[in-house]
Amino acid sequence: MSTKAINGWLRTAVVAMLAIGAVACGGGAEGPAATGGSSGDAGAVSIAGFKFVPSDIEVPAGTEVTWTNDDTVAHTVQDSGKLFPESPELANGETFSFVYDEPGTFPYICGIHPYMKGTVTVS
Ligand SMILES: [Cu+2]
Secondary structure, eight states: OOHHHHHHHHHHHHHHHHHHHHHHHHHHHHHHHHHHHHOOOTTEEEEOSSSEESSEEEEOTTEEEEEEEOSSSOBOOEESSSSSOOOOOBOTTOEEEEEEOSOEEEEEEOSSSTTOEEEEEEO
């Protein structure tokens, strides 16, 4: 094998390894995004597009529900009963959490946009 041939082989090998690495990295990047986007944990609610997503959740008693504002405008979370007062205004990326200890159905709204509605059902 001449030096030229070895160099050629090395180049091919390096390119092949880079290609494999790129595929492996691509798969790794897609995996968490796909699972994180669709599932998420039971007590997580996103605020997106002037909606609570998901709007209705069911959690066992003692679950801490956390709302995350994914909108660029401010929203709040306000229990429709007297469970908790209106949250502070949540800017983009900010969160509000409340622990639901008692079983029941607890509707809530956004205090700024009362047409935004959601329900937490505690079992
Ligand atoms: Cu709102």
